[in-house]
Amino acid sequence: MTTPLVPPSKKDPQKRTQVPVLPPMTRSRAALGLGVMALQGRFGLQVCADCQALQYPPRDACVKCMSPDLSWQDVDPSGTVMAETTIRVSPEPYFRERMPWRMGAVHLHAGPSLNCHLHGEVGRGDKVRMALKLDRAGQGVLIALPLKGSDVMQDDPVLRAMSSDPKHRRILISDARSPMALALTQALLRAGAAHVFLGEPETWLSWPERAEFEGLDNVSILPLDVTDVSSVAKLAAEIGGKVDILINTASYARPGGILDTDTTFAGNSFEVNALGLMRLAQGFGPAMAGRVQDGINSAVAFVNILSVRALSSDANYGAFGASQAAARSISQSLRAEFCSSGLRMMNVYIGPVEGDAWFQPLPPPKVTPNAVARSVVGGLVDGLEEVTCGDIARDVYARWQTDPLLLEREMTGGGS
Amino acid sequence: MNRLPYDGVVLVAPVSVPYVRYTNETAHWWIARALREALKIIDMMPQELDGLSVSCFTLAPDTPVGLTQHLGISPRWLDTVPMGGASGVAAMRRAARAVQCGDVDVVACVAGDTNRIDSFRNLLSAFSRFSMDATFPYGFGGPNASFALLQDAYTHTYGATREDFGKIAVSQRANALHNPQAIMKKPLSLEQYMDGRMISDPISLFDCVMPCAGSEAFIMMREDMAVAKGLPFARISATIERTNAFPDDPIQLRGGWAVDIDELWNMAGYGPKDIDVLQTYDDYPVICMMQFEDLGFCSKGEGPEFVRKHDLTIGGDFPHNTSGGQLSVGQAGAAGGYLGLVEAIRQVTGTAGPTQVIGAKRAAVSGFGVINYDRGLCSAAAVIEGGNR
Numbered sequence: 001m002t003t004p005l006v007p008p009s010k011k012d013p014q015k016r017t018q019v020p021v022l023p024p025m026t027r028s029r030a031a032l033g034l035g036v037m038a039l040q041g042r043f044g045l046q047v048c049a050d051c052q053a054l055q056y057p058p059r060d061a062c063v064k065c066m067s068p069d070l071s072w073q074d075v076d077p078s079g080t081v082m083a084e085t086t087i088r089v090s091p092e093p094y095f096r097e098r099m100p101w102r103m104g105a106v107h108l109h110a111g112p113s114l115n116c117h118l119h120g121e122v123g124r125g126d127k128v129r130m131a132l133k134l135d136r137a138g139q140g141v142l143i144a145l146p147l148k149g150s151d152v153m154q155d156d157p158v159l160r161a162m163s164s165d166p167k168h169r170r171i172l173i174s175d176a177r178s179p180m181a182l183a184l185t186q187a188l189l190r191a192g193a194a195h196v197f198l199g200e201p202e203t204w205l206s207w208p209e210r211a212e213f214e215g216l217d218n219v220s221i222l223p224l225d226v227t228d229v230s231s232v233a234k235l236a237a238e239i240g241g242k243v244d245i246l247i248n249t250a251s252y253a254r255p256g257g258i259l260d261t262d263t264t265f266a267g268n269s270f271e272v273n274a275l276g277l278m279r280l281a282q283g284f285g286p287a288m289a290g291r292v293q294d295g296i297n298s299a300v301a302f303v304n305i306l307s308v309r310a311l312s313s314d315a316n317y318g319a320f321g322a323s324q325a326a327a328r329s330i331s332q333s334l335r336a337e338f339c340s341s342g343l344r345m346m347n348v349y350i351g352p353v354e355g356d357a358w359f360q361p362l363p364p365p366k367v368t369p370n371a372v373a374r375s376v377v378g379g380l381v382d383g384l385e386e387v388t389c390g391d392i393a394r395d396v397y398a399r400w401q402t403d404p405l406l407l408e409r410e411m412t413g414g415g416s
Numbered sequence: 417m418n419r420l421p422y423d424g425v426v427l428v429a430p431v432s433v434p435y436v437r438y439t440n441e442t443a444h445w446w447i448a449r450a451l452r453e454a455l456k457i458i459d460m461m462p463q464e465l466d467g468l469s470v471s472c473f474t475l476a477p478d479t480p481v482g483l484t485q486h487l488g489i490s491p492r493w494l495d496t497v498p499m500g501g502a503s504g505v506a507a508m509r510r511a512a513r514a515v516q517c518g519d520v521d522v523v524a525c526v527a528g529d530t531n532r533i534d535s536f537r538n539l540l541s542a543f544s545r546f547s548m549d550a551t552f553p554y555g556f557g558g559p560n561a562s563f564a565l566l567q568d569a570y571t572h573t574y575g576a577t578r579e580d581f582g583k584i585a586v587s588q589r590a591n592a593l594h595n596p597q598a599i600m601k602k603p604l605s606l607e608q609y610m611d612g613r614m615i616s617d618p619i620s621l622f623d624c625v626m627p628c629a630g631s632e633a634f635i636m637m638r639e640d641m642a643v644a645k646g647l648p649f650a651r652i653s654a655t656i657e658r659t660n661a662f663p664d665d666p667i668q669l670r671g672g673w674a675v676d677i678d679e680l681w682n683m684a685g686y687g688p689k690d691i692d693v694l695q696t697y698d699d700y701p702v703i704c705m706m707q708f709e710d711l712g713f714c715s716k717g718e719g720p721e722f723v724r725k726h727d728l729t730i731g732g733d734f735p736h737n738t739s740g741g742q743l744s745v746g747q748a749g750a751a752g753g754y755l756g757l758v759e760a761i762r763q764v765t766g767t768a769g770p771t772q773v774i775g776a777k778r779a780a781v782s783g784f785g786v787i788n789y790d791r792g793l794c795s796a797a798a799v800i801e802g803g804n805r
Contacts, residue, residue, distance in 0.1 A: 024541070024552045031549035057550035057789055063663075082667045083572075085557065085564035086617040091537035092556035101555035105565045105790060107666040115551050115565075115790055124568065141553050 002120050004152040005160070007168050007194065008296040020292040020341050023094045025137040030058035033072050034140030038132040039385035043077040045112070046070040056112035077130040079106040079114065081144060084124045094136075098157070106130060106144050116142035120156045121149055133162040134383055136292070136342035138335075154381060163383035164301035164344050167192030169244035174199045174280055176221055178249035179355045180305070180369045182212055185219060187373035191381070194297065197239055199224025201250075226250045226276030232283035240287040247303040247376065250276045253358040258318040266319035274326035277304060281334050289341035301344040301380060304331045305372070308349040308393040311400045312407050335385070346385055348376055351392030365391045419683055425515045426639045426649035426803055427508065429457040430761040432739075434597045435630030435746040439530055443474040444486055446528035446748075450631035451487070454524055458635055458645060467493040467523030467636075469511050471503035471750040473539055474529045493520035500785025501697045502657060503527055503753035504632075505796035509655040511636040521637065528631025529749025536627045539749075546789035557616045559699065560624060562787045564616040567702040569667045571618060576705065576720040578618065582609035584701035584736075585622045585743055587728035592740025594730060594770040599626055599746040622743070623700050630748030632758045639803070648765035649803040653778075654683035657796035665791075671703075671784055672795030673710035681712065684799045688712045691799065692776040693763045694734070695756030697784040698741040703792070707782050711797060735773045738763060757781045757798070764802035777802050 027035075030046070037044045046055040049071060053064035061068050084104035087095070095101050102118040106128060114130065122128050128144040135141045143162070146153060154165055166188050173181055176198035185196045195218045200210075203223050213219055222239070225231040226248075252272035254265040281302065288299035309317060310324035328347065335345035352359035354366040367390030375389035388394045399407045431454045433446065447470065455462060468491045470480035478486070480496045493514055497507045504527065511523035540558050542548070555561060570576060589604035604622060612621035642649040656679055658672030673680075681687050688711065696707040705719035713734075714722040726734035739745055739759040742752045760779035762768040768776075782797040 024548070024556060026541075026548055028545050028549050057546045083565040083568040085561050085568060085619070086614070087555040087557035087561050087564075088613075088617075089560065089615045090556045091534075091540070091558070092552070095556050101557075103554040103557070103561060103565075105569070105667055113666045113790055115554050117554055124572070135553065137553075139553060 002150055002152045002156045005155040005168060005296055017291060018293040020290070021093045021097065022137040022340070022342055023135050023139075024092060025139060027139055028058065030060055033058055034132055035134060035138065036140070037072060038134045038140035041382050041384050042074055043130060043132050044072050044074040047073045047075075054111040056108075056114060076110050079108040079128055079130050079144065081105070081118070081122060081124050081126050081128055082107050082113070084118055102158070104144060114142050116144050117158050119143060119145045119149070119153065119159055121146040121153055133159075134344070134385065135162055138339050138342070138344070164245065164346065164380040165191075166245060166377060166380050168194050169297050169300065170195045170197070170242050171245040171247060172197045172199065172239065172243045172284070174224060174226055174246065174248045174276075175250040176200045176213065177207055177209070178251060179353050180249055180372045182209060183369035183373040184247065184249070184376060185213065185216065187370075187377045189216070189218065191377050194218065195220070197222055197243070199226070199235065201225040226279055227271045229279055232279045236283035236287070240284050241291070243284055243288060244297050244299045245301050245303065245380065246280060246284050246288065247305070248277055248280055249305055251305070253317065253320045253356070255317055255358065256319065257315045261319045266322070269319050269323035270326060273320075273323040274330055277327050277330050281330075285334070285338065285343075289338055289343045292342040299343060301346050302334065302338065303346045303348060303376060303380070305348045305350060305376070306331070308351055308388070308396045310349070311396060312404065312411055315412055344383065344385060346379055346387060348372070348379060348387045348389055349393045349397055351390045367393070421683070422512050422516065422652035424639050425512045425636060426642050426651055427634055427636060427761050427800065428642050428647040428649045429454040429633070429635040430758040430767070431457070431633040432597055432755070432758055433528070433631045435599055435628045435748050437531070437599065437626065437628045437746070438533055439629040440532065441530060441629070443472050443528060443530045444478070444483065446530055446629060446631040447472065447483065447526050448487055450528055450633035451524055451526050454526070454633040454635050458522070458637070458647060460522065462487060462489050465489050465491060465522060465524055467491050467511065467514065467520035469495040469497060469507040469523055469525040471497045471499070471507060471527035471753060472529055473749045474535065493523065499753065499783070499794040499796070500750065501699060501753040501792070502783035502785040502794035502796040503750050504757035505655060505781060505783045505798045506657050506794070508634075508636065508652070508757060508798065509657065512652055515636050515638060521641070523636040524633060525636060525754075526631065526633040527750040527754040529629060529751060531627055531629040531748070544786075544788045547787070550789055559787055560616040560619050562790065563700045563702065564619040566668050566791070567618055567700065570669055570702055570706070573669060574717040574720060576702070578610060578620070579606065580705070580720040580723045581623060581701040582606050583723050584698070584704050584728065585609055587732070588698065588737045588741045588743050590729045591738050591771060592744030595739050595745065596770070598740040598744050599628060600740065600744040619700065625699055625742040625747035625752070628746035628748050630746065630751050632751045632754035634754075634758055634761055642803070648767055650761050650764045650800045651803050653685070653799045653801055654680050655796070655798040656680045657794070660793045661795065668791035669706070670716065671706055671710050671792060673707065673782060673797055677710060677712050680797055680799065686778070688780070691778050691780045692735070693738060693760065693773045693779045694736050695760045695779065695781045696737060697753070697756060697782055698737055698743050699747065699752070699784070701743070703784055704736070707784070711780060711782055730771055730773055735776070738768065738771045738773060753783050753785060756783070760800060764800055766802065
């Protein structure tokens, strides 16, 4: 059974913060595919195009017919635990700090035998649901989960180490005035967040929604302007050591194509959407990366909310799309830079948000702030790196994965 | 097609270089020591040696090719056998055919490895692609965890108890007390075995071998040469090997011996009952038990009962791993795949000294190796008999 997590006690400032160490990171090229499935929250394995045989461990040629034509597909995750062990001795520093460690052999009902992590609520003989998760090295790993877990199954230490669960964690939302900020704050508190900090740009301006935050417990509004290095540095100096999850909601959007948009507006888009992310990462990233192994409320994730226009340009929002593409590129670079610490970079792709005045003339479907909040919290709990929210984002993301050139033709080249 | 008998070729010069826990000497050094001692026994200069078979995990960046220049030998026949615990028998059966067919006159078969501080972790990290991709990320328990899963499944399928595995380890320690070269020199009682701390449940401390440095060697030559040199020798009655057997078994409860066992005894012309001493590959006692079954000493699933019924010590009714095996002598990398065969040659030639089983004429040897992902892929076995009957 899972022991529920208790809120962590106050940190002893005289004690050395544990240095993050990572589980084994090296993989073959084929095995990187496990991570590609895991980062999207999918369970799948390689399947042979010629004989449909399922492959595991990942291969370069089919184990049944030697065909080199193997592709990753979603697979039935049900299986049975054939054997289990509790490892008490390991030469690997990451596991040595976490002994004992349970693992097992699962017979996937679809075929192969899988060595995997065992959730604390499963053992030999149990029917289980297999999942692929990103471990702290950012690699896709298998874990056997209970078919019907307890209410606190997410508190299992092995599963917790692979998720970015907001429970007992402190979160900074970079822009309180984003139309998503209130819904996000409420969803995070419901998910057990210890505290939500919200950044407030242009503090001299009043905004009516501010009152709704003021009535909430464990919520603070603090000055933060992502276009101002000194503002970011000031807040980082104040709370940087206790930000476990940073969610960047700052966004600047103006309609118009490249030909007819004032470059001042375009410049603002880049200042907020791209360079704002960069300033936040520079201000808060290093301290977060140093605290990835800091107990129950360790730093765990950096979340960037992106327009799905980051993937393919829309001529009606040309400069905005360009700044989103730049932000996505920065996010990818950050993902690589945070990799050695285990800090996770999660991109949440959204379509136009209901209530965002700058997208007001666009037709439905639009995504509601509550839907964005659900996607962000769900992605954190599941430990994902790439999340889509709403019909438009899901649709565009899927088409982009299949054929980016065709997507561009459809968006701009007269698709019916 | 019937396989040709191994007529006219024999095994001589069994050599075990005493193991040490840690060393700064290289694999080259350990291999040279065993090779030099074996050549001394057959009274041959290194420059005269025309065949060499090498098994080693820690020779990098060299290969056995580099080793020839390092050691100043010019073989016309060079082999390298990467089959881990099955390397001894596999090297022997290849060398035997090469000598028998006249491709080479003499083959020195040698296995050895070094063991520096932390080299075992480094060796494991780069052991195989599937283990890197699909076992080490799951707690990095190394072979202990992989065999723990097999023992867990075996135990629950066939009703073995910890006492059964303990009896194998305890008997081998009793044998090792007769072997001055064994790393383990203290007696082991069943109580001590049962009190051993868990390493990776159900594998406990005395189920595990001690990684160390060392080397083993023997020499394959024509029988007329052995007679001319006055060397005690052993003949090969039969051999088998198999790689990646039973790939559709969801978990390993049997090894590749089960595929080829009838061929082994048919070729030998005698059976398990005629064997005086058995050397199994003992990286863990559960694998010994699996070999008792798969080699035909008892039926599948009867391993636990077989262990309960027999005395496995040197003086017992079923002498097993008479040198003490890897569990008590230590595991010197690839030399672990030679340990049983080298001891078997000593036994059937009556040269085992303090571990000698009185009147031992026929020995069976089996090897098991290379947990590439979730199971041992290599299996091999041989039966040999003393040449001076």
